[in-house]
Amino acid sequence: MSCLIAKLSHYVDLSDDDCRLLAALEADEQEYSADQLVHSANEEIEFLYVVKKGWLYNYIDLPDGRRQIVRIHHPGDVLGLGDIAYLKAGTSLRACEDVVLCPFPKTHLDAIFVNAPRLTALLFTIAVRDQAILVDMLKSVSRMSARERMAFLLLDLISRLRVTNSDMTTQFRCPLSLTELGDTLALTGVYVKKTIEALEQDHLLRYEEGIIELLDEPALEKICDFSERYSTIDTSWFPGG
Amino acid sequence: MSCLIAKLSHYVDLSDDDCRLLAALEADEQEYSADQLVHSANEEIEFLYVVKKGWLYNYIDLPDGRRQIVRIHHPGDVLGLGDIAYLKAGTSLRACEDVVLCPFPKTHLDAIFVNAPRLTALLFTIAVRDQAILVDMLKSVSRMSARERMAFLLLDLISRLRVTNSDMTTQFRCPLSLTELGDTLALTGVYVKKTIEALEQDHLLRYEEGIIELLDEPALEKICDFSERYSTIDTSWFPGG
DNA sequence: CGGGTCGTTGACCGTGATCAAGTAACGTGG
DNA sequence: CCACGTTACTTGATCACGGTCAACGACCCG
Numbered sequence: 071m072s073c074l075i076a077k078l079s080h081y082v083d084l085s086d087d088d089c090r091l092l093a094a095l096e097a098d099e100q101e102y103s104a105d106q107l108v109h110s111a112n113e114e115i116e117f118l119y120v121v122k123k124g125w126l127y128n129y130i131d132l133p134d135g136r137r138q139i140v141r142i143h144h145p146g147d148v149l150g151l152g153d154i155a156y157l158k159a160g161t162s163l164r165a166c167e168d169v170v171l172c173p174f175p176k177t178h179l180d181a182i183f184v185n186a187p188r189l190t191a192l193l194f195t196i197a198v199r200d201q202a203i204l205v206d207m208l209k210s211v212s213r214m215s216a217r218e219r220m221a222f223l224l225l226d227l228i229s230r231l232r233v234t235n236s237d238m239t240t241q242f243r244c245p246l247s248l249t250e251l252g253d254t255l256a257l258t259g260v261y262v263k264k265t266i267e268a269l270e271q272d273h274l275l276r277y278e279e280g281i282i283e284l285l286d287e288p289a290l291e292k293i294c295d296f297s298e299r300y301s302t303i304d305t306s307w308f309p310g311g
Numbered sequence: 312m313s314c315l316i317a318k319l320s321h322y323v324d325l326s327d328d329d330c331r332l333l334a335a336l337e338a339d340e341q342e343y344s345a346d347q348l349v350h351s352a353n354e355e356i357e358f359l360y361v362v363k364k365g366w367l368y369n370y371i372d373l374p375d376g377r378r379q380i381v382r383i384h385h386p387g388d389v390l391g392l393g394d395i396a397y398l399k400a401g402t403s404l405r406a407c408e409d410v411v412l413c414p415f416p417k418t419h420l421d422a423i424f425v426n427a428p429r430l431t432a433l434l435f436t437i438a439v440r441d442q443a444i445l446v447d448m449l450k451s452v453s454r455m456s457a458r459e460r461m462a463f464l465l466l467d468l469i470s471r472l473r474v475t476n477s478d479m480t481t482q483f484r485c486p487l488s489l490t491e492l493g494d495t496l497a498l499t500g501v502y503v504k505k506t507i508e509a510l511e512q513d514h515l516l517r518y519e520e521g522i523i524e525l526l527d528e529p530a531l532e533k534i535c536d537f538s539e540r541y542s543t544i545d546t547s548w549f550p551g552g
Numbered sequence: 553c554g555g556g557t558c559g560t561t562g563a564c565c566g567t568g569a570t571c572a573a574g575t576a577a578c579g580t581g582g
Numbered sequence: 583c584c585a586c587g588t589t590a591c592t593t594g595a596t597c598a599c600g601g602t603c604a605a606c607g608a609c610c611c612g
Contacts, residue, residue, distance in 0.1 A: 556609100557609090557611105558609105559606105559608080560605100560606080561590085561604100561606085561607105561611100562605095563603090564605090565602075565603095566599105566600100566602095567598105567600095567601095568597105569598080569599090569608080570597070571594105571595085571596080572594090573594095574592080574593085575590100575592075575593105576589105576590085576592100577590085577591100578587100578588080578589080579586100579589105580585100580586080580587080580588100581585095581586085581587105581589085582584090582586100
């Protein structure tokens with residue numbers, strides 16, 4: 071089963087027609103290797119993508135060479151919804167390991183908007199949920215200490231992985247380098263290291279060779295006032311189906 | 312003419328049916344006074360709002376008493392699209408001066424999703440445009456200096472005001488206090504003051520009694536690598552209408 | 553006239569950046 | 583198989599941006 075359908079049917083019952091429309095989005099496949107740029111900011115957007123395998127991230131470059139990672143993507147995510155308001159992409163998209171994407175032209179959304187109001191509402195909701203997550207990220211970066219931010223990011227990542235991967239335990243592989251984690255958290259790679267070390271001192275987590283193990287989730291949640299945004303959404307107002 | 316219709320028809324031609332659906336959203340009116348809370352985070356969401364008059368802002372409180380202002384709203388804005396994925400509001404909404412809002416229940420969106428795919432696409436696009444703006448804000452707060460952030464915020468505000476207010480010059484009244492500006496920029500009120508002073512020293516702007524005048528917009532744009540997000544959006548992929 | 557909030561200014565401080573040097577792992581070409 | 587370059591991780595010394603704290607004045611409202 072496609073991981074897009076798997077992820078979406080977590081939220082609503084999909085009709086056969088809905089599934090057919092969604093399957094059409096995953097007709098093509100394309101591979102990208104680790105660290106490869108999928109598209110860069112200010113490039114014209116031809117395609118949206120469904121992630122089939124691997125992690126990627128969106129980021130913005132600043133003129134002085136620094137960058138901010140805006141969103142980390144996992145299999146089953148729909149990429150590019152956030153860019154369809156504009157002709158050109160606002161962020162660059164890069165694979166952080168070998169990935170497989172399913173590109174589809176943005177005009178394919180037409181068929182969904184016209185024929186499947188229920189699915190439209192779901193896509194709308196997902197797009198808008200991403201916004202809530204950006205708000206969390208803004209709060210994190212603007213108002214929290216390095217320690218709190220680190221806790222927040224790790225909890226966010228694991229709770230997203232749990233949505234599609236219900237056998238997920240307390241440990242996962244994170245293919246981002248320390249510098250990339252820093253670009254996500256608005257810290258330097260150096261300080262990410264020191265922060266992780268401090269959390270390890272307190273027996274809250276373990277980090278080794280890209281494997282992260284959360285040793286005390288309740289304590290981590292308390293540190294950063296975490297609230298989970300992925301397991302449930304409100305579908306009660308959706309058009310009947 | 313309603314400022315919602317004014318704002319939206321800036322982007323697409325609206326049919327009579329579309330206008331009728333939109334007008335229904337502005338059927339009711341409600342006043343709030345300066346500094347009044349419209350709804351708070353974690354409250355159940357009953358209504359979305361169209362802003363008829365005055366400025367408001369969304370913010371998040373942190374357990375330790377700090378807060379982050381997430382978005383500043385002007386007349387014509389639709390509030391709450393970002394919250395419809397959840398049963399409860401993620402942010403609090405507060406009036407920063409006397410305002411008039413038009414509340415409508417979120418189920419009213421149904422009618423639009425089912426009957427007006429073109430308008431749906433527009434709302435979708437607006438919701439998603441807000442996301443691009445959040446990304447800008449994230450970039451600003453995470454990676455820019457106080458001076459750059461200040462420049463960015465002021466350019467953002469004036470370019471939004473210009474969308475509906477084409478006779479806007481280089482000066483506008485900003486009803487936010489220095490502390491509120493600080494909560495927006497992730498700075499303290501004290502440092503906002505010092506930053507504004509520094510910009511005044513360089514003859515880039517003037518600030519007096521809440522009136523802001525931008526003296527050298529090109530220079531300000533250069534400081535913060537500003538890109539305008541409000542004047543145009545991509546409507547080419549919209550369903551025909 | 554008293555109390556509140558906001559703006560203003562100055563002294564001092566702390567988090568996280570910057571810089572620098574060193575190590576380990578990897579792929580490359582000779 | 584080794585020399586080389588590259589990249590990531592590691593660690594420590596020092597620095598600076600912006601926060602914190604405190605005090606005062608202006609203004610508003612009761």
